[in-house]
Amino acid sequence: MDTSAYPNWEHQIRAVGECEEHPPCWFVRHLTLTYPHYHIISFDKLDYCATLNNTRILDGRTNFTFEQGDITLPADVKRVLRKHKVDTIFHFAAQSHVDLSFGNSYQFTNTNVYGTHVLLESSREHGITRFIHISTDEVYGDVPIGAADLSETSLLAPTNPYSASKAAAEMMVSAYRKSFKLPLITVRSNNVYGPHQFPEKIIPKFIMLLQRSSKLLVHGDGSPTRRYVYAGDIVDALDTIFHRGDIGQIYNIASKDEISNTEICHKLLDIFGLPHLTSGDLEMRVQYTEDRPFNDQRYATDGSKLAALGWKQKTDFDDGLRTTVDWYRRFGEVWWGDISRVLTSFPVVEGTEIWTKEEHEALPSDDEGRLEEFYGEQEAPWTTGALNHLQNMQGAAKREDSVH
Structure with a gap:
C-alpha cells in the first residue's frame, strides 16, 4: 500500500486489542513493520484459539509490546492504557465462531458485549483519541438470493447468538459515540481467510482434515455462501480506514468472491489433487453432518463507501486459497499444538478446554x-x-x- 499520502501521525501508541488470533495478528505485524514510529501494544487473553507464534516475528522490535490481559476485566484494561499512554484502540477481541455460539452463548455475550462495554468505559475515562471497533457482516442477517447488497445504513437483523452479541456490542458503541462523543469508527467485514487462522473456521479446518486424509465435514447440504476477503486485503482496508476514515462512520469491507461451502470442498480437493467430479468421489471425501440450528444462506454487503477512500480488493479467492493451503501444509500441525478435537463436528469450548461434542455430552x-x-x-x-x-x-x- 502507498502510505505517502497519509498524514505523519505522531501518536505514541497505535493499537490495543486482543491480537494473537487472525486477522488481528496480521494487522499488528503490518503496523509494527510499516510504521516504526508507532508503538504497538498487542493485548491478548491467550484464549484457546490464540498463540504467540503469530507475532513471534516481532520479538525484539522496540516499537512492539505484548501484554496479556482480559478485556472483561476493567483493571487489566486500565492498567495497560495507563502504562503505555495508549491513544488509539483497535478492538478485534471477540468470541467469533458461530458454531460454538449455539452451545456456549453466555461466553459470547460476556466477551463480545460486556468486554466491549469495559473497553468503551475505560476509553472514556482514559481519553482515547480514536477507537476502531471491528464488527461483522453477520449483524445484517440473511440476504436473499438476488437481493441488493446491503449498505452501512441497512437495518441489523442478526439470527444467531454470535451475530446477536456483535450487534449488541455495536449498540453499545453507538451509545458511547452519542452520549460521550467517543471518537469511534465501526468496521463490518466479510469472512476473512488466510495463513495463521485457528482451524475452527471452515477453510483451515478443511485443509487440516485433508492433510490428515480425513473426510471434509460439511454442515447441512453445503449450499450456504459467504463472501471471503484475504487477510492481506483486510490489512490494507483497515490501514485505509485508520488513516482516511472519518470519526463516527461505519465501513463495510466487502469482497466480490461469494463461495458456497460445497465450492470450497471442490476447490480444496482440486488443489490436493484428489478426484471430486463424481458422486462416488465426493462420498469418499465429504461427510454431510447435521446443520446449525439456523444457518443464514448468504450475506451480501456493499463496499462502495470504503472504495471511495481508495481501497480495493487485490487478492482473488483462488490465489489466496492456494497461498493459504501452502502455509497450512508447512506449519498447520505444529502451530497450535494438538488440534484433533477442533477438527470434529461442533466442538465445544469451555475456557481453554476443547471437547468433542460427544465428550462434552458425556460430562x-x-x-x-x-x-x-x-x-x-x-x-x-x-x-x-x-x-x-x-x-x-x-x-x-x-x-x-x-x-x-
Whole structure:
C-alpha cells in the first residue's frame, strides 16, 4: 500500500486489542513493520484459539509490546492504557465462531458485549483519541438470493447468538459515540481467510482434515455462501480506514468472491489433487453432518463507501486459497499444538478446554458436579433441591449450637 499520502501521525501508541488470533495478528505485524514510529501494544487473553507464534516475528522490535490481559476485566484494561499512554484502540477481541455460539452463548455475550462495554468505559475515562471497533457482516442477517447488497445504513437483523452479541456490542458503541462523543469508527467485514487462522473456521479446518486424509465435514447440504476477503486485503482496508476514515462512520469491507461451502470442498480437493467430479468421489471425501440450528444462506454487503477512500480488493479467492493451503501444509500441525478435537463436528469450548461434542455430552451436568463435590467420589442420591435443603438445615444447626 502507498502510505505517502497519509498524514505523519505522531501518536505514541497505535493499537490495543486482543491480537494473537487472525486477522488481528496480521494487522499488528503490518503496523509494527510499516510504521516504526508507532508503538504497538498487542493485548491478548491467550484464549484457546490464540498463540504467540503469530507475532513471534516481532520479538525484539522496540516499537512492539505484548501484554496479556482480559478485556472483561476493567483493571487489566486500565492498567495497560495507563502504562503505555495508549491513544488509539483497535478492538478485534471477540468470541467469533458461530458454531460454538449455539452451545456456549453466555461466553459470547460476556466477551463480545460486556468486554466491549469495559473497553468503551475505560476509553472514556482514559481519553482515547480514536477507537476502531471491528464488527461483522453477520449483524445484517440473511440476504436473499438476488437481493441488493446491503449498505452501512441497512437495518441489523442478526439470527444467531454470535451475530446477536456483535450487534449488541455495536449498540453499545453507538451509545458511547452519542452520549460521550467517543471518537469511534465501526468496521463490518466479510469472512476473512488466510495463513495463521485457528482451524475452527471452515477453510483451515478443511485443509487440516485433508492433510490428515480425513473426510471434509460439511454442515447441512453445503449450499450456504459467504463472501471471503484475504487477510492481506483486510490489512490494507483497515490501514485505509485508520488513516482516511472519518470519526463516527461505519465501513463495510466487502469482497466480490461469494463461495458456497460445497465450492470450497471442490476447490480444496482440486488443489490436493484428489478426484471430486463424481458422486462416488465426493462420498469418499465429504461427510454431510447435521446443520446449525439456523444457518443464514448468504450475506451480501456493499463496499462502495470504503472504495471511495481508495481501497480495493487485490487478492482473488483462488490465489489466496492456494497461498493459504501452502502455509497450512508447512506449519498447520505444529502451530497450535494438538488440534484433533477442533477438527470434529461442533466442538465445544469451555475456557481453554476443547471437547468433542460427544465428550462434552458425556460430562457430568452442573448439578451432578455440585453433588460430587459435596459427597466426594461416592454416589450422591440427592437432588439439587434436597442438597440445598440439607445444607440450610446444617447451617441452622451450627448456628443453634453456637448459641448454646
